[in-house]
Amino acid sequence: MTPPPPAAPEPAGSGAADPLDARLPSPLVEVADERLAARGVRLALKRDDLIHPDLPGNKYRKLRLNLAAAAEAGHTTLLTFGGAYSNHLRATAAAGRLLGLRTVGLVRGDELADRPLNPSLARAAADGMRLEFVDRATYRRKAEPETLAALTDRFGPAYVLPEGGSNALAAVGAAELGRELDGEADVVAVAVGTGGTLAGLAAGLAAGLGSGSGSGSGRAEAIGFPVLRGGGFLAAEVLRLQEEAFGGRRGRWRLDDRFHHGGYARTTPELDAFAADFAARHGLRPEPVYVAKMLHGVHTLAEEGAFPPGTRVAAVITGTDPGETG
Numbered sequence: 001m002t003p004p005p006p007a008a009p010e011p012a013g014s015g016a017a018d019p020l021d022a023r024l025p026s027p028l029v030e031v032a033d034e035r036l037a038a039r040g041v042r043l044a045l046k047r048d049d050l051i052h053p054d055l056p057g058n059k060y061r062k063l064r065l066n067l068a069a070a071a072e073a074g075h076t077t078l079l080t081f082g083g084a085y086s087n088h089l090r091a092t093a094a095a096g097r098l099l100g101l102r103t104v105g106l107v108r109g110d111e112l113a114d115r116p117l118n119p120s121l122a123r124a125a126a127d128g129m130r131l132e133f134v135d136r137a138t139y140r141r142k143a144e145p146e147t148l149a150a151l152t153d154r155f156g157p158a159y160v161l162p163e164g165g166s167n168a169l170a171a172v173g174a175a176e177l178g179r180e181l182d183g184e185a186d187v188v189a190v191a192v193g194t195g196g197t198l199a200g201l202a203a204g205l206a207a208g209l210g211s212g213s214g215s216g217s218g219r220a221e222a223i224g225f226p227v228l229r230g231g232g233f234l235a236a237e238v239l240r241l242q243e244e245a246f247g248g249r250r251g252r253w254r255l256d257d258r259f260h261h262g263g264y265a266r267t268t269p270e271l272d273a274f275a276a277d278f279a280a281r282h283g284l285r286p287e288p289v290y291v292a293k294m295l296h297g298v299h300t301l302a303e304e305g306a307f308p309p310g311t312r313v314a315a316v317i318t319g320t321d322p323g324e325t326g
């Protein structure tokens with residue numbers, strides 16, 4: 001047997017060698033907001049948008065262990081699903097480019113096949129992702145075994161990531177976010193799409209607790225703000241992800257579904273005004289699909305008196321306004 005080659009030195013400043021070179025932990029930056037201060041509430045922004053230029057925020061955290069599992073199993077293709085504006089599709093395409101993996105993205109809506117690609121899909125395509133547009137009925141059946149078998153027949157063996165990238169490994173990866181915030185906040189606010197980030201965040205916030213301690217522990221509560229309409233199914237989905245990832249319900253978390261502003265990628269004049277005001281006050285234009293809705297929720301809850309004076313709120317900035325980075 002030949003001895004293993006000497007281990008390559010790890011890059012300076014990071015923990016375990018990370019081929020994607022993520023900047024972790026992300027910064028936690030306190031901002032002065034006089035409306036919140038009037039309620040005795042302190043706000044800090046957890047800048048997950050700064051983790052990686054191509055896989056911002058929670059997308060990096062959710063992909064990390066899945067990419068390791070794909071490599072471990074010898075897969076050279078990632079296959080996943082998303083809508084036409086899916087950040088997850090774009091992040092998967094970028095990861096494929098950086099790691100030398102083939103990527104296939106199934107996009108909801110076969111009518112899109114004949115139209116020019118929107119900027120998000122164009123970016124995924126430029127990163128080498130093969131885009132396949134499927135009708136909505138087929139898309140709904142994407143997780144069924146027959147559909148997956150047909151896809152691997154067509155595209156070859158692939159590591160399959162669910163829509164939005166939320167599976168048990170994604171939740172375990174997102175728990176790191178909670179651990180980074182442990183002791184730093186009383187309430188952590190996060191926008192919710194598919195729920196994987198909230199599932200992991202809440203578990204990570206509770207990770208320092210001994211077994212048997214659950215709700216009422218006095219540790220931070222995670223509040224998820226669904227950005228889609230009719231997110232009533234999400235509580236069950238977050239619980240399912242926690243059961244798969246951690247073996248049961250973990251941490252203190254709840255959803256507040258009043259801030260979807262009409263649904264996914266929809267907005268209202270109230271939300272637009274809020275986002276413009278936030279940008280003017282803090283020099284950070286909130287990403288409109290997720291982050292602006294979460295921040296609007298935080299400010300509204302504060303105005304409603306939901307947070308006792310002295311509460312430290314951490315708001316997770318999961319993404320960047322595409323208008324900011326071009």
Ligand SMILES: *Cc1c(COP(=O)(O)O)cnc(C)c1O
Pocket residue numbers: 057058059087088164166191192193194195196197198287290291318319320
């Ligand atoms: C994907 C995404 C989310 C939602 O994450 P889930 O784990 O799907 O709930 C939140 N914010 C941004 C910017 C995202 O891209």
